[in-house]
Amino acid sequence: MSRIVSRLFAGSLVALVTAVPLLAHHNITAKFDPAKTRTLNGVVTRLDWANPHVHILMDVVEASTVTNWAVELESTIDLERSGWTFQTLKPGDAVTVQGMLARDGSPQIWGDSVVLTASRKRVLNVSDAAKAFLRPVANLPARPTPRWPDGTVSLGPAPGEKGYWARPSATTLMEAGVRVEANEHGLLKNIADAGKVAPLQPWAKALFEERQRNFLKDDPLFKYCMPPGAVRQFQQPYGVQFLEDKTFKRIFVVEGGGNHIWHFIYNDGRPQVGELGGNDDNPLYYGNARGTWEGDTYVVDSKTFIDNFWFSNSGLPHTDLLHLIERFTRTDYNTLKYEVTIDDPGAYTRSWNATWNLQWVPEDLPTYYCQDNRP
Numbered sequence: 001m002s003r004i005v006s007r008l009f010a011g012s013l014v015a016l017v018t019a020v021p022l023l024a025h026h027n028i029t030a031k032f033d034p035a036k037t038r039t040l041n042g043v044v045t046r047l048d049w050a051n052p053h054v055h056i057l058m059d060v061v062e063a064s065t066v067t068n069w070a071v072e073l074e075s076t077i078d079l080e081r082s083g084w085t086f087q088t089l090k091p092g093d094a095v096t097v098q099g100m101l102a103r104d105g106s107p108q109i110w111g112d113s114v115v116l117t118a119s120r121k122r123v124l125n126v127s128d129a130a131k132a133f134l135r136p137v138a139n140l141p142a143r144p145t146p147r148w149p150d151g152t153v154s155l156g157p158a159p160g161e162k163g164y165w166a167r168p169s170a171t172t173l174m175e176a177g178v179r180v181e182a183n184e185h186g187l188l189k190n191i192a193d194a195g196k197v198a199p200l201q202p203w204a205k206a207l208f209e210e211r212q213r214n215f216l217k218d219d220p221l222f223k224y225c226m227p228p229g230a231v232r233q234f235q236q237p238y239g240v241q242f243l244e245d246k247t248f249k250r251i252f253v254v255e256g257g258g259n260h261i262w263h264f265i266y267n268d269g270r271p272q273v274g275e276l277g278g279n280d281d282n283p284l285y286y287g288n289a290r291g292t293w294e295g296d297t298y299v300v301d302s303k304t305f306i307d308n309f310w311f312s313n314s315g316l317p318h319t320d321l322l323h324l325i326e327r328f329t330r331t332d333y334n335t336l337k338y339e340v341t342i343d344d345p346g347a348y349t350r351s352w353n354a355t356w357n358l359q360w361v362p363e364d365l366p367t368y369y370c371q372d373n374r375p
Contacts, residue, residue, distance in 0.1 A: 026052075026313070027185040028072075030217030032100035032110040040069060040109060041117065044093040049086035050371045051075050052222055054124070056089060056114065058097070060107075071097050071111040074126050077238065077366050081130035088123055095123075134237050136167045136359050143333030145296070148246070153296050153330050155242035155251070163362045164256060165336050166239025170356035173231060173312035174198060186314030188212055197316065204317045204347040211315030219310055225370035227261050229285040229309040230302060230324055234338050234358060238366045251291065256366040265289040265300055272303065283320055285309055298328040319346030334360040
């Protein structure tokens, strides 16, 4: 690639990074073009209230042609937190929509603004409170780290309480100490920084760069509603919950996103292999996970991973040789420190580490179910 072309590409990528809406949970400029915007006036035929994105279906009349457009919006959870419901719009409502057009030329548009034509009332926008809900909260009341009667730290809610872990301090996976600019969805500001993110092997670096050049459009989490898998689950906006089963010496890790998928971490010392009554030795999205306590830190060793998921939102590759050592330290009631050592000789030149914090959210885990038959 010539220097001129490289500079042009880098400049366009910067523009796209800055144009991404602040709340959308993946990089929507993979589908919509910020350079092509339009205003549509039409009549609602259906409000499709489903994830990963709500859609308004509307008829737009141009000359003698009627075209049914799909207006893409945020998730049901974010819209419900903003006070909207599946009854906010009804068939027959006239609306004016402004937003980015689909790159493939199909009649789809991202709904930056949706306004009822008659009253000029804006609807189905995400409120400031809903945006703030996903961000870390400062100056939470101090409370000591909760413990079980045997003295071990509790990773989940105390008896009679509720809560889960979310609001990660970092939403893009990269090696500890690396300073590379990326948006909240993992899209790099400068693709030339790809080799700095992690110690990638040449083939893995090339694949990572390709995924970045495609604006993360092939992310299986959103394209096919596949599980986020290990590591990435701790950078998702709807969080995770630890349910500790002391009787059977195991912990359920339940995701707020990704269809409330859950997996076990076993603490009973069993071999790190599959079981005939369960997964046998099939590769998994979360691996065969075994946990032990080192003082107040819960250490999880996981391996036997399938390689068809993205274990980071930025598209960092991995292979079935992936081996993880995760360390969870609840430093106080509201803070969970997450540290991970990533060892994958199939994709990286050496093992590497990353770390960030999660914050306690004293509410029920969000109910999010992803449906992959979007328009």
